[in-house]
Amino acid sequence: MINQFAYNDETVETRLKTVPSGFEVSVGENIYLVSEIAPGKFQTHLNGARKLVCCVVKENRSYIDIDGMLIELDIPSDDGNMASSAAAHAIAKDKIFAPMPGTIVKLLVKEGEKVEAKQPMVIVEAMKMENQVNSPASGTVKKINFKDGEQVGTEIPIIELELPVP
Template identity: 35%
Template sequence: MRKFRVTVNGVTYNVKVQEEIKSVAAVAGSQAVVPVAPAVAAPSPAAAPVDIAAGDTAVKAPMPGKVTKVLVKKGDRVKKGDVLLILEAMKMQNEITSPASGCVKLMNIANGQGVKPGEVMAVIG
């Protein structure tokens, strides 16, 4: 059951719609209407676990969002406070900065990738 809000001639209605998908199957010249279950989106693969060595600093996503721009790559040297990437959340561009000075050991994200809160996006060592 899906819910919609529909406005007709300036009047808003809350509408519930039960989806039912049917398909016509033809076998040896005869046809039958067959109900088809709605497609279910496959779950997105879980982020691979990242091993953080002693002395390394993980840069974790502070909120769910989409990475719109990665500004550093593996091997780059960064200072504390340098901008590593831009994370878009709720239509706002958030600068994700380095929590420590060091070398970028891992960039676990790419442009256009969605992230969940607490997901390790980079490792600084």
């Protein structure tokens, strides 16, 4: 059985084999021996080195903790669409979304304005802290969908950009 996972632009392919002591998973050159010792807790062996890893899979995303380091892997869904909105939103460099639901404190650009990549675009408040959202690319502000003081979710972009033709 072949599985695929994605992390940013890295893709990792694994092959799963059931063995009496648990599972053998081949990844690249390595074969990991993995057994689930309690829900979410996995004992892993690689070339004699043991490590306890925690992992939960939910909605086409796998959450893994290795010694305090958190890794989230995307799992391509059956219909080929990436289920996570993070992945879906990340493709679009011409749309600027709120990092999380919050309130628009201040828009720093106007429609029609030319902007540079990484330029501060909008300040969004969430959890009582102000977060500055920067432009993902250089371009022109095509449309602004919110006003200062409005509530914003992560579904509708705050700002839409017109990107220069490459």
